[in-house]
Amino acid sequence: MTSIDSNELVLNMGPQHPSTHGVLRIVLKLDGERVKSTECVIGYLHRGVEKIAENRTYVQFAPYVDRMDYLAAVSNGLGYCLAVEKLMAAVAPPRAQAVRVILTELNRIASHLLWLGTHALDIGAITPLFYTLREREEVLKIFENYCGARLTTHAFRIGGLQYELYEGFEQQVNTFCDQFPGKIDEYEELLSGNRIWRERLRGVGVIDAATCKRYGVTGPMLRAAGVPWDLRKAQPYSGYEQYEFDVPTRTGGDTLDRYFVRLDEMRQSVRIVRQAVAKIPTGPIMAKIAKVIKPPVGEAYVSIEAPKGELGYFIVSDGTTHPYRLRVRPPSFVNLQALPHMAKGALVADVVAIIGTIDIVLGEVDR
């Protein structure tokens, strides 16, 4: 920190501020209502997940990844399982892959729904939250029926799945897919056509494609800036190449465009889920792997398209039952880096909107 001049006001936003979505502290340097600079102070939710991994077996560590991005626990589990499977040169059977795709896409919907509700709440639209939570409940019920937990699901295991599909799974998922697009239209009616909403978000927190790439920003933020980069298309995993879907993009790179991109992504997710449910292959749900997982010496990096961006796992194995080193590349943490750039020159009230639009989960930022 440099010297403070007399016109500058330093304001601590957080860590208990409700619209920082957790325990993020932002040091705002203000000139009147204008933000001169921001500094993120993170680490209030640090639990040392990467270090915990070094003291757990591969199987034992799987529940911990759910607790990083706890709004997208299924995606976290998928990324971790794929990384260990790559290390062991194992592949999950087709049936397991299809179920994984269905659950991850449902999780993407759930994550975006909670983002939409809370983001709207931050800006002052209270009603959408009740609507989005109502639909999210349906997804969580599917998770609960399938794997016995709603939030920290621990749905997948290394090599496939632990649980066989329950009776009525297809029907429950199809019912959700039939109803859900209509609900998105309902949100659009509440928000997209609302003049206050549009004026409030347009031109706020603009970030262009080149800056996104410089900061390593991925996910809906990058796509809202006009780059059609989606790992499900670019490096298909878990059988995503079989499904037909579009990568929604916008060009403005502002908060309103990110809102539209996420809404379109939910529609695309429904499309993927429908295709996957229609043809779940029969067969085993678990690959033939040893009971005690001992990957050969080596390292592997696997990244997947989590709801918030590129989620990567880098694992170094020394041939024992424990990872030698495990590194997570969390999308929220990297995307949060762009906050000072986006908030520079904005109004204090816009900082709230900008934090909301990045869609951070502090469990993942701090790990």
Next chain:
Amino acid sequence: MKQFLRRFFLIDLLEGLWVTFRNQDPKRIVTEQYPSQRPEVSERYRGAPRLNVHPETQETLCISCNLCAVACPENLIVVGSVRNPETKRKDLVTFTYDLSRCMFCGLCEDACPVDALELTQDFEIASYTREGLIWDRQALEEGPRPTQYRQ
């Protein structure tokens, strides 16, 4: 004129109220009245642990193999057993399960070869004290004892 009549008869207000009343239909109410209305948790729900006993003989199903304790990521299960000289098998003496550290991942349940340890559908496991969350064998077999708040 049409606009005027619309405003005079408060059409927009009535339309809005119609939406409100439409959502009073019991079929569309999604809020659960929790304490009086019990939520239905799914069959696979992972809640409070239970150590199953044989329904007729009331003997424990646990064979003291210690696999659950090994599988647990948080090392919160402690199995105490003694070798029975007659049957040459291990007899279960104590079984401690520290719920305060449990994250309900279900790995212990998956590891159990005889389905003795099970995470049940019981989800009301709050306690007034930390000690109250450390369940011994009796609590695991018969369910937790009710606790009273004391200062």
